[in-house]
Amino acid sequence: MSAADLDRFVDLPAGPRLCFRVDGADEAVPLLLIAGLGIDLTSWPQRMVDGFTARGFRVVRFDNRDIGRSSRVDAPPPGRLRQLLARPRPGAYDLGDMAADTHGLLxxxxxxxxxxxGMSMGGMIAQTLAARHPDRVASLTSIFSTTGDRRVGQPARSTLLRLAKAPARTVEESVERHVGLLRHIGSPEFAPDDDLERAWALGLWERGGGARARAGVPRQISAIQASGDRTAECGRITAPTLVVHGSADRMVHPTGGRATAAAIPGSRHVEITGMGHHLAPGVVDRLVDLTTDLAQGTGLAPGRTGAPR
Structure with missing residues (x-):
């Protein structure tokens, strides 16, 4: 069976068509992975997925709207000037809409x-869902994410210059750009597997429909900008929460993680020395352990019953 054969789809009543995958036993405790900006469900390392299933979780991951094999929004993307000025187009969707997509999948x-x-933008979506639907969330793990407060969590200037480039026009350019960006936002302490990353970037291009699909990325950026400062909303999160960030993150400055932990009552903050903005092989097992430990302290943990309806 090919990887594409594992993809399943749902047409949400009031939203887009989502592509998702499920790993693990049907009766296992559900755990939902929410990917970040411009990356699809395959961005979660298989080692991480396998680690969670081995610990008794049923792992669900999906393509956010405008990426991967989920449907595209029929609206023009914001121009570069709008993105730089953080002025979304009127009627642009926001993180609340993306959280509603996630709620619909559940x-x-x-x-x-x-x-x-959730990682990065996925952490923002997870925070929003936890704040607006506390009854649906057993625990929250927010990985290298932030609150939307523009005084914290901002990318390094060198990172912004890389992100400002025009979208790649060929698969070769896309793959090389991914590897180059990863060397910039990753970390020498937790080195990436270059062969694995090239294969992933190739798969992302093919799953997403190539260059034509990249218009979804600026719309996702617009969703973040349209949501503004979510610090007050994060203060309404009641689920046990773990906030993980890397000390060497050039995409979302570590102040973003610190602000997230400060905003969510009772949350635990773990800052991993030398980790950048990447789920490198050297940190995956620790993230699985940290998340599992968090789940064990709730009423819905591996070995318990009553997870699915």
């Missing part, structure tokens, strides 16, 4: 309560 799968794990 309904489709019959999951009452779930452990949420």
């Amino acid at each position: 309904d489709h799968l019959g999951i009452d309560r779930v452990h949420l794990v």
Whole structure:
């Protein structure tokens, strides 16, 4: 069976068509992975997925709207000037809409309560879902994310210059650009597997439809900008929360993680020395352990019953 054969789809009643995958036993405790800006469900390392299933979780991951094999929004992307000025187009979707997509996927799968794990923009979506639907969230793990407060969590200037480049026009250019960006935002302490990363970047291009699909990335950037400062909303999160960030993150400055932990009552903050903005092989096992430990302290943990409806 090819990887594409594992993809499943749901047409949400009031939203886009989402592509998702499920790993693990049907009766296992549900855990939902939410990917970041411009990356699809395959961005979660298989080692991480396998680690969670081995610990008794049923792992659900999906393509956010405008990426991968999920549907594209029929609206023009914001221009570069709008992005630089943080002025979304009127009517642009925001993180609340993306959290509603996630909520709809849980309904489709019959999951009452779930452990949420989100990275970067996915962490923002997870925070929003946890704040607006506390009854559906058993725990929250927010990885290298931020609150939307523009005084914290900002990319390094060198990172912004790389992100300002025009989208790649060929698969070769896309793959090389990914590897180059990863060398910039990753970390020598937790080195990436270059062969694995090249294969992933190639798969992302093919799953997403090539250059034509990249218009979704500026719309996702616009969603973040349209949501503004979410610090007050994060203060309404009641689920047990773990906030993980790297000390060497050039994409989302470590102040973003510190602000997130400060905003969420009772949260635990773990800053990993030398980690950048990447789920490198050297940190995956620790992230699985940290998230599992968090889940074990809730009423919905591996070995317990009552997870799915």
